[in-house]
Amino acid sequence: MFERIAELAIRRSRLVLIVAAVVVVLMGALGAGAFGKLLSGGFDDPSSQSSRAREVIDDKFGGETNLVLLVRAPDGRIDAPAAKRSGQALVSDLKGERDLANVVSYWDTDNPDLRSKDGREAIVLARVKGKDTELQENAKAVIDDYAGTYEDTLTVKAGGSAGVSNEMGPQTTEDLVLAESIAVPLILLLLLVVFGTVVSALLPLAIALVAIVGVFAQLFVGGR
Structure with a gap:
């Protein structure tokens, strides 16, 4: 099964890449709403x-x-x-x-x-x-x-x-976005250098794209 998947990825490399990118973007759009649903607490055991x-x-x-x-x-x-x-x-x-x-x-x-x-x-x-x-x-x-x-x-x-919490919340979000904005492009560049081609780096690139979508989701949701 994995051999067939690999052959398909090689024969239809451009199509597979486009489909993967579209799916990642769609999943990111759907997942962006999670930021508004998550709570900032929940660290304490209510039975403690x-x-x-x-x-x-x-x-x-x-x-x-x-x-x-x-x-x-x-x-x-x-x-x-x-x-x-x-x-x-x-x-x-x-x-x-x-x-x-x-x-x-x-x-x-x-x-x-x-x-x-x-x-x-x-x-x-x-x-x-x-x-x-x-x-x-x-x-x-x-x-x-x-x-x-x-x-x-x-x-x-x-x-x-x-x-303190009022100051830390926005600052933590800004620092996280800054860190990921620097790290993700570097990871993309390194993946291309290591794997040589976009097709070879397809799976790692898809994972990196998920991270990129997460960064932009934080930017837009966190800025509301």
Whole structure:
């Protein structure tokens, strides 16, 4: 059987190559939709002790803090009247966000542990609701709305696990696309050099084409 397949590939090499390329492109087009269906989480065993402990924390205490906002008063102290009013307004706005819970700050607790020693910075703690992909989407929306300059008085930077995840996701996608964009053309060139002809390199080329389609699928899907 394999001998007949080889003979067919030799006799109809151009046709086989065209059919293989078309099939790969079609499979890539069908597979591109998988990126929108895949979840970014699923790394934890729901039956593990740590997962059960997290559920207890969520039920009894409203969940653990996963978003930390560092608020800075560039032109003075965080307790200055203008900075204090802006800080209180920021906290009020955050408490009004439906995707946030357990918002705690220096301005509503007067806890010195939530203020820097030089008095120029304070932190706001909160919990972003949701799981896996939903949590990432909620965190991105909140960070996009509040990070940067607030009321021309304060600067806000996001941290915590939700903030880190918000930065890592897009950067990981960009790095992966860059790496594959460099690696795949080099692999194609090496295959042609090693096998000598396109026909001889048909199977390896088909595998490489799958990788190329995956790169472009990530580019288009990841950019939405």
